[in-house]
Amino acid sequence: MTIIRVKFRRGDEVKFISHLDLMKVFERAIRRARLPIAYSQGFNPHPGMVFGLPLGVGVTSEAEYGDFEITDDGMSPQEFADRLNLQLPKGIEVLSAKKKMSKQNIMATIAASEYVVIVGTPAECSQKALKTAIDKYLSQEEIVVKKKTKNGVKDTDIRGMIFDLNFELQPCENFNIIRFTALVSAGSKANLKPDLLIESLCGYLGFEYEIDRIHRTKLFVRSQDQLLDPMEEVV
């Protein structure tokens, strides 16, 4: 039994489909490609696939990951990727593939995610002032936000979930475009959604704002206290 890990992108064409629907897209593409996917035993056999952290609705990504269990140990990851790509709808594309070595489940090991968030704001701001304000925001001991959970809204301290936050200011005529790059906690233990971070930050800055787009650029797994690219993780 071989597990192939693929990295894929999700473009604008498919950014509104849910995680559950994405799994069906892959399942059907795998059938069309006649790839030797392993099925679970039992009453209701399921294809052996595990995906990384679900992407929010409307978010695009160039760093999605999936593990696929196949029954043909001789099949190369490249062949798997090539055949799959021919059957994937527009907007979903496998970027690279490799044999998975570690025993850990991708879902369980995800630890961080990097997003680019493009925000438009009518607020006046200069590079310098914004830098100072964001530093001040980050220097707070705790940053409490209202986070929606299964059991309603809960006050949550997100300071520990923000690993890195950079920005680029692109002034326009009547408003400013700010391109944030945020490295935040991700995964089952602690997960910070980029829109929540922006809401908190802009609230702190007193900015009216609108999110133009959110794009995931990186996803990391944790391995012995290190953040690693899922394609580079070691045994």
Next chain:
Amino acid sequence: MSVKLSDALLKSVEKPSRYTGNEWNSVIKDPKSVDIRFAFCFPDSYEVGMSHLGMKILYHLLNERNDCYCERVFAPWTDMEEKMRQNNIPLYGLESKDPIKDFDFVGFTLQYEMSFTNIINMLDLAGIPLTSDKRSDGDSFVCAGGPCAYNPEPLADIIDFFMMGEGEEIINEVMDAYAKWKGTGRTRQEFLEDIVKIEGIYVPAFYDVSYNEDGTIKSFVPKKPDYPVKIKKRIIKDMDKVYFPEKVIVPYTDIVHDRIMLEVFRGCTRGCRFCQAGFIYRPVREKSHKRLLELANKLEESSGYEEISLTSLSTSDYTELHELTTGLLEEMEEKKVNLSLPSLRIDSFSLDLMEKAQKVRKSGLTFAPEAGTQRLRDVINKGVTEEDLLNAVSLAFNGGWNGVKLYFMLGLPTETMEDVEGIADLAYKVVNAYKNVPREKKGKGLNVTVSTSSFVPKAFTPFQWEPQDSREVLNEKQMFLKSKIRSKQVTYNYHENRLSLLEAVFARGDRKTCKVLLKAWEMGCKFDSWGEHFKFDVWMKAFEDCGVDPYFYATRKRDYEELLPWDHIDIGVSKKYLISESKKALEGKVTPNCRVNCGGCGATIFDSGICGGN
């Protein structure tokens, strides 16, 4: 120019992938490369529309033409509609996102009377004049087809032309005529004059209707002598040669029937007297099992679907069912494709098949005896006896099934309270059949569900002259039946009969009902078949405002002599036959299955299909 759908807008609505297109196997063309743009409109939600086989067929059929680009359009859900209106986004084609107002044809499939207000709403959202008399050169042609087109009159003011019968047979002729007409500078009227010569085309504006004092139709006359007096439906003669797509669109979001639908035959030979489909789709025409296996393989390959279902009005009647199911089970097992088998008659063969077919959850089996007593089942010509049903459920219980759903109709012609009580009796007999099964064989905990809907008389059935029970009587019957069902093992569900009243009006409505549709829409009615959107009181107000009496259409008994609103449509089955079936019904006499003996319904004029065993 295609419409702009911002992320913020799409994020704010439920299930945005209904509106974004790009699904696998959807057809993308360069609009500049075609002469004809066709908007195939389904007047209900994406989930319902995408499950409709006719759309799958005609979409690909039209797109096979190099000169034509067919796109899909569904009724946007109310949240999306609101956003579209706020942002001045017109109704657009899912493939190109171009406004359908600029398309050559806007075609609706009419599957259900209660989707008619959605047609009006979609035209309005598109910015197309709602009635044909308001449309002029440069406007799209609004056309329609499908089962509800067999009584086209409630939509006579709205639709420019109807295509009667099976679309595969007629639509290419219309497109050819259009390709010839387009660019010649000839008028809109002249195009309609061209196509009215095509068999099966009905242009309502070409006919004058006059009425008697009692409100019935006095005359229905073509405005010119060369317009056809009778419009004859078109049918496919050879189902093995008929176009069928080898690929289907695979949606992203869940739809009602998210699987390959393999159409095994059209029509039905049973002749149940309430069933419109059973008459309008005559004669029965089958596909060969070889062709079906070939199609199943191609569709599986191109879609990657994990399930195939067989569709028809009564799949058990398929001549080559054994060969087909054995073949499918063999080929699909290794591909891990499930076979789902709806509407099978339960005998030992079909039970065995169901066991083999898939992970059948041994809970639910569905039966439709339709009526509670043999007398009434004979009236409706439902060729099922109590013994058949009890044998079938006993077989199923012995095989470990423990859930049975039983479907009935209330308000069938000649029904008495005894017949209603018969429904409860039948349910108890099913419970007893379960008790008689040895404990080690049966599943745990029996659950019998009895569902009743209200009988709606439909055009082109032997019951087309019959009154519908008033709502008071239907309520009384529902309450009476409820009081007779007192077992914990039996659950009773009944349908909203206010909706049935409206169905009855539009199933047999004439041109006067058209203004009620427009009025009701104006007052906010749409998605009427969705409980949360159904506004009965508004409908009643619309009838009142228009001076139209709904009961004239729903609860009035017609004479055989009366000129019916759909009498100018010819489905092949003769009125004489329907009258004789109607008389036999009232005498409680049954008519055998057409496969056994030809009843002489008239459908032999099509010179194809299974009639009297030929």
